[in-house]
Amino acid sequence: MPNAWSNWSGLVQAAPKLIATPADAGELADLVRIAPGPLRVAGAGHSFTPLVKSDGTIVSMEKIEGLVSHDAATSRARLRAGTRLGPLMHLMQGIGQGLPNMGDIDKQAIGGALGTATHGSGPKLGAYHTQLETLQFVDGTGKLREYSRAGDQDMIHATGVALGAFGILTEVTMNNMPTYRLRRRKWVLPIAEMLKDFETMMAAHRSAEFYYIPFSGYAQFIASDLSDAATTARPTEEDEAGLATLRKLRTALAWLPSLRRRLILGAIAKLPAEDYVQDWLNVYASDRQTKFNEMEYHLPFEEGPKALAEIIELTEKRFPEVYFPMEVRSVAPDEFWLSPFHKRLTCSIAIHHDAANDAEPFMRAAEPIFRKYGGRPHWGKMHSLKAADFKKLYPRWDDAMAVRRDIDPENRFVSPYMASLFGIDT
Ligand SMILES: Cc1cc2nc3c(=O)[nH]c(=O)nc-3n(C[C@H](O)[C@H](O)[C@H](O)COP(=O)(O)OP(=O)(O)OC[C@H]3O[C@@H](n4cnc5c(N)ncnc54)[C@H](O)[C@@H]3O)c2cc1C
Incomplete structure (x- = not known):
């Protein structure tokens, strides 16, 4: 089958018109403007729910990867969002930094891990998204936006866990710790x-x-x-x-x-x-x-x-x-x-x-x-909940949905599955 896509377990299958592999944020922005919709961005396909499934375009971030910059004094590192956790760990160790915590595997892309609130264990250790200092993404109109915790903490909190529906992350700055x-x-x-x-x-x-x-x-x-x-x-x-x-x-x-x-x-x-x-x-x-x-x-x-x-x-x-x-x-x-x-x-x-x-x-x-x-x-694991259920479980649900509408006014990132999660009529 042309353009066949499947998640890790084989449970989710897709046959999009296009699987695109942009080389940088500029190519990604062009795709967001012109590629057949809906556009769903893939990390490593390790989610069990149809988050990435699309009949339009699946965007692979595998070329937008690697370390952009780092700061030893603050233990911060800026990374391209397609970087897989395995190589990322070695990049971090090489600059004297460590991720404070990790989940069970190192196969996910950092953008994908952030997208579903991927976590490890520890009563005082947050999930990956709690390390976010800055976020850069292409919004639904093809515009590059950047937010920082220092400049606009609300936008970090609104878009840090976003299921690939609040823009396509290009770069993130993570607060790490000295290697340990x-x-x-x-x-x-x-x-x-x-x-x-x-x-x-x-x-x-x-x-x-x-x-x-x-x-x-x-x-x-x-x-x-x-x-x-x-x-x-x-x-x-x-x-x-x-x-x-x-x-x-x-x-x-x-x-x-x-x-x-x-x-x-x-x-x-x-x-x-x-x-x-x-x-x-x-x-x-x-x-x-x-x-x-x-x-x-x-x-x-x-x-x-x-x-x-x-x-x-x-x-x-x-x-x-x-x-x-x-x-x-x-x-x-x-x-x-x-x-x-x-x-x-x-x-x-x-x-x-x-x-x-x-x-x-x-x-x-x-x-x-x-x-x-x-x-x-877990956003990336099997469940049967829909928008009405989430509204009861998430006190900032309506605020988050308003931010999503601003980022993606034409619903470029909304597949039928995402519409059912967010309660969007398409
Ligand atoms: C064997 C196995 C072990 C696992 N262990 C754990 C664990 O220990 N802890 C845990 O919490 N979860 C675990 N998971 C679940 C997994 O971590 C999550 O489903 C994670 O989201 C998968 O990352 P991924 O890179 O494969 O992303 P995908 O599954 O490809 O995508 C996940 C979401 O992120 C979005 N996304 C991807 N890239 C971007 C981007 N650049 N910008 C914006 N959005 C983006 C996608 O659109 C999608 O909504 C495990 C899964 C498997 C198969």
């Missing part, structure tokens, strides 16, 4: 203990998260703290091998839960304890080979344990095909208008489903639990 080291430890504990001590355990480390291993009754806890110690070797990652074991046991024993549990516990007992010290860029990201689809909801922090307990019960009673561990993280509150962490300390819970099978029934059954606890969905 982390000590990372992993250990296993009963989920009942984890849920009982949730608040203290999640608050006791700079960054803490855990995975619940379905049908096991056990969680794997991961703690990262700043360290001045000498580096030690990062152990070979066992995640993919562990997943393969969980999948095999699921396939063979889906309807024999007690045997499945016993064998999972046997596999967990063999997991080596992990404790190492490494430079920040060698710690956060993992290699994800097995394709999945995912839903993640961001809940008021204190609701996390109750919601997770219900999700576990639902999964283990009704969805024996599930084998991916559930991921639980915390994220600091922020002021960005479309940030799911807007003004609240968050507990994020993510559930995954093998991409080879239909994830919908599981996700449809889990979503009401997340919503009951006041959850806001």
Whole structure:
């Protein structure tokens, strides 16, 4: 098929009239003026929702990448928005800077990570967009605009999380920190203990998260703290091998839960304890080979344990095909208008489903639990919410929509999916 586009998991497919790869902001501005609409901009295609899907033009930012400038005194770096996080980490380390936090992978483009409020874990660590100092983008009329926190903080808060609908980012300045080291430890504990001590355990480390291993009754806890110690070797990652074991046991024993549990516990007992010290860029990201689809909801922090307990019960009673561990993280509150962490300390819970099978029934059954606890969905992960729902969840929703209309008066960036999210009649 000409111009076929697909996201990482294969769930979202598109056949646009044009896939364009502008070399600079000037070419991008021309495209915004004349290319067939709607124009949707792609980062690395790692979102699970149809944010990038378009019948008109998909803009790839892969040529607009790299470091523009940096300042050692403030630990700031100005970057082109198509820069992927993997190369970006090395660029930052090379100039003595570190990203304060990262998510699970380093494949996204910085523009894409900002677009959906991509985050890591840590009660005092914000998502990537909280590092923004300046934003430069091409608006819906093809005009280049620039905003800074010092000059117009409201515009940074309005457009810092923007789903590719408030202009196409060309350059961003990020507030980083001097390069640093982390000590990372992993250990296993009963989920009942984890849920009982949730608040203290999640608050006791700079960054803490855990995975619940379905049908096991056990969680794997991961703690990262700043360290001045000498580096030690990062152990070979066992995640993919562990997943393969969980999948095999699921396939063979889906309807024999007690045997499945016993064998999972046997596999967990063999997991080596992990404790190492490494430079920040060698710690956060993992290699994800097995394709999945995912839903993640961001809940008021204190609701996390109750919601997770219900999700576990639902999964283990009704969805024996599930084998991916559930991921639980915390994220600091922020002021960005479309940030799911807007003004609240968050507990994020993510559930995954093998991409080879239909994830919908599981996700449809889990979503009401997340919503009951006041959850806001990750913009880049499966959910069924529409404009009327978001209006209730986001106190600055109407303000954000007014800014969007000013940036894109002719709805150049509005696809049918974006229209359903924003409540726009097209
Ligand atoms: C294996 C895997 C692991 C993941 N781990 C995490 C995690 O740990 N934490 C987390 O929060 N999420 C995670 N995600 C989700 C992922 O980080 C987000 O969906 C992210 O937005 C994907 O970035 P991307 O570069 O692929 O952007 P895309 O998916 O291509 O685009 C995302 C959004 O950003 C917009 N966009 C892209 N570039 C620009 C630009 N230059 N200007 C304006 N808008 C732009 C797009 O239009 C779209 O709306 C994971 C996803 C996968 C597949």
